[in-house]
Amino acid sequence: MRVGELSKRSGVAVPTIKYYLREGLLPAGVLTSPNQAHYDDEHLRRLRLVRALVDVGGLSIATVREVLAAIDTRDESLHNKLGAVQEAISQPSTGELDPLAVADVQAFFARHGQTECIDVTESNVTLMLAAALSSARSIGHDRIHELLDPYLEGLKIIAKADLEYVIQHTSPDDVIEAMVVGTLIGDTVLKAVRRLAHAEVSRGVLSGSPDSDLPN
Amino acid sequence: MRVGELSKRSGVAVPTIKYYLREGLLPAGVLTSPNQAHYDDEHLRRLRLVRALVDVGGLSIATVREVLAAIDTRDESLHNKLGAVQEAISQPSTGELDPLAVADVQAFFARHGQTECIDVTESNVTLMLAAALSSARSIGHDRIHELLDPYLEGLKIIAKADLEYVIQHTSPDDVIEAMVVGTLIGDTVLKAVRRLAHAEVSRGVLSGSPDSDLPN
Numbered sequence: 001m002r003v004g005e006l007s008k009r010s011g012v013a014v015p016t017i018k019y020y021l022r023e024g025l026l027p028a029g030v031l032t033s034p035n036q037a038h039y040d041d042e043h044l045r046r047l048r049l050v051r052a053l054v055d056v057g058g059l060s061i062a063t064v065r066e067v068l069a070a071i072d073t074r075d076e077s078l079h080n081k082l083g084a085v086q087e088a089i090s091q092p093s094t095g096e097l098d099p100l101a102v103a104d105v106q107a108f109f110a111r112h113g114q115t116e117c118i119d120v121t122e123s124n125v126t127l128m129l130a131a132a133l134s135s136a137r138s139i140g141h142d143r144i145h146e147l148l149d150p151y152l153e154g155l156k157i158i159a160k161a162d163l164e165y166v167i168q169h170t171s172p173d174d175v176i177e178a179m180v181v182g183t184l185i186g187d188t189v190l191k192a193v194r195r196l197a198h199a200e201v202s203r204g205v206l207s208g209s210p211d212s213d214l215p216n
Numbered sequence: 217m218r219v220g221e222l223s224k225r226s227g228v229a230v231p232t233i234k235y236y237l238r239e240g241l242l243p244a245g246v247l248t249s250p251n252q253a254h255y256d257d258e259h260l261r262r263l264r265l266v267r268a269l270v271d272v273g274g275l276s277i278a279t280v281r282e283v284l285a286a287i288d289t290r291d292e293s294l295h296n297k298l299g300a301v302q303e304a305i306s307q308p309s310t311g312e313l314d315p316l317a318v319a320d321v322q323a324f325f326a327r328h329g330q331t332e333c334i335d336v337t338e339s340n341v342t343l344m345l346a347a348a349l350s351s352a353r354s355i356g357h358d359r360i361h362e363l364l365d366p367y368l369e370g371l372k373i374i375a376k377a378d379l380e381y382v383i384q385h386t387s388p389d390d391v392i393e394a395m396v397v398g399t400l401i402g403d404t405v406l407k408a409v410r411r412l413a414h415a416e417v418s419r420g421v422l423s424g425s426p427d428s429d430l431p432n
Binding site for chain 2: 052125141146157183203
């Protein structure tokens, strides 16, 4: 297809596609004449992935380039590639870490079979967790860590559904794009459904007579 | 206690306490002399709640005033008060709604015993959900709604733990403060633990041999 059709099928404007080509986020098309290039479905897939990383993930062009390099590494398993992308789309937190919150995270990992003591600063995800627990402790909530085990139990059900959603896609680019969209848009879906579940559980406990399992 | 001790015990600076008093977010203390007032534990509780709403919830002073009015309504059940606060701390989304995404939300409610068709714009929470599904559809992900049922299943476990955390507090102000902190800081904890659960499930499915139930 020509660039015009690539734009139409992806929903990305032609000048944006040309910008991605210049920045090396999209491989060049095959020249069919001195000023006309041909693009295929691989370009369309990569373009969708770039758009998800930029628009949904809010990543900078430099970070997108790093993520694509990780994806294009031949020797990595898909699991490791997904891990690299997950790190890139998980914002590291900036607040100060409370040593007690760091210990809470380490104890959580220890309870779940992690034998060596983890360094929470080694991953954006553990850093996010330690920062949230630190922030709770700073305002006197020092028992939020007790929620970690039930959270993990519920999230295993959710993560299984997430992975099933992701692996129904076939090409690695599509799998990774689905993971980015599913993780980031999924965060908001989860927030909303959590509030609906709160209302339901609260109605059962605090005002009796649950006749539906969602709030009126 | 005097204002200095109220400040020390709450961690809120004296000028901020005086500002809250002027804005009517904190009831006046009992005057013990023309320029000295006495505050009690109720003031301390209310101050903690105001701080959670402002600092963790990011609410404006005007919204905090509305939330406090809802809490102080005598005839409401605690369940209804929690619902009012939940609405206030759930940011309404601004994106355009896709009618298909709205139908997805309505179908979800219908599957869970809601017999009348709901108006998604009536609550910030359903609006948040419809907006997230609309945003996914706008980039070609029209099957995210299939995740809603497994999400609800996992979130019921999580919401039960959340409510147990909240109701271990005794005064209504403390219950509501714990709900604000638990909901908002809990959102981030949940995001982080979801990513850990992703890594675990992905390792089991995509690279075999899970010897721990959390990622290395």
